[in-house]
Amino acid sequence: MSKVLIVAEHLDGKLNAATAKCVTAAQALKPDSIDIVVLAADPAAIAAEAAQIAGVAKVLTVSNAANANAIAQVLAPQVAKLADGYTHVFGPSTTFGKDLMPCVAALLGVAQVSDVMSVESSHTFKRPIYAGNAIITVEAPTDHAVVATVRTASWPEAARGGSAAVEAASVDAALPTHTRYLGLAAGKSDRPDLQSARRVVSGGRGVGSGENFKIIYDFADKLGAAVGASRAAVDAGYCPNEMQVGQTGKIIAPELYIAIGISGAIQHLTGIKDAGTIVAINKDVDAPIFEIADIGLVGDLFQLLPELEKALP
Known part of the structure; x- marks a missing residue:
């Protein structure tokens, strides 16, 4: 029983x-x-x-x-x-x-x-x-x-x-006094929660800078998606670490995952392998991300994303 x-x-x-x-x-x-x-x-x-x-x-x-x-x-x-x-x-x-x-x-x-x-x-x-x-x-x-x-x-x-x-329920448990709540530091966003979102758009080192990440945010907003990032993008300071997807970040399984400018290190692939459909956009045709992607687009993300965004309803 x-x-x-x-x-x-x-x-x-x-x-x-x-x-x-x-x-x-x-x-x-x-x-x-x-x-x-x-x-x-x-x-x-x-x-x-x-x-x-x-x-x-x-x-x-x-x-x-x-x-x-x-x-x-x-x-x-x-x-x-x-x-x-x-x-x-x-x-x-x-x-x-x-x-x-x-x-x-x-x-x-x-x-x-x-x-x-x-x-x-x-x-x-x-x-x-x-x-x-x-x-x-x-x-x-x-x-x-x-x-x-x-x-x-x-x-x-x-x-x-x-x-x-x-x-x-009534619980008779001695609660500790040595641990206390001081505050919660968390990023504020109107976008869906990264770990529970059905659609996720992530950017990597290929995005180039924190300022360039706006193109990722805009595309995600068009899809109603959460925004993630590779460890390389986080380490480079493009975005905060709570957005990191991968073994040392968040392990997610959205219905749709779009990896933009992400080469596909094993650490990152670990975090997305259970996603329903994986779409990869990268100018390097030999990028490891294409080995697991269901759909791959080889090209400049700064040209492809605006075109894709225009095609969306």
Whole structure:
């Protein structure tokens, strides 16, 4: 009998799409039940959104002013207490999940299974190693709970249309005082979130400068897409590091990914290999990006992009 508890990721009162992807991964276990826990200062709206995810039996809410900001050291003791009675505790392999879930695993005294991309059985999973160049099978012990992060790029979002019950949970956990919230430094953008966007346009070193990146932004806005960048572009100072796509940046799986002026280093390819359709624009016909691209355009991006933009409705 397996029961899964999923820790909801949310920001500014909205549920992150990564939570629905964790539900899909949990469904692969064929568990008896899947519950979601929402920890927040005011979890009502977030919980209502989580309750609509198909396949979810129950949404637990933990209302506490200390949960107003996602601090792993504050949330982890509460999740660990709630984990009692569950066979699996899942969180997304996002910045949020990578921060929180190791703390939960440590408090439960178990080893974490990271970046689950495939479920083979209740305690056997597949995950990538060596920048995605190899896939290994990991078998977790069956005598204690499995704490795992879900590689969101490998799973689709669970459908909506559910009507899970929402219950308030009381957690008796000692919260630390040595860690406190000071502030959140984040870029502001009206564009879609890079990790959950269905369309992403990324620029690389070939764009040439931060000023030239405007052509990438304009093209992305025309498509209603999020904007990303290669590590080379970030290192060159063309754009901030929260836009970086790749092994040391964000691993994404949009329906459409357009790589502009990106040569295709293995670090970058690791972050986009699960994308639905990959389009590459580069003047170097031998660029490695063309080896994985579904559609490739060889030419000067400063000539091709305006032409493509004019052709868009």
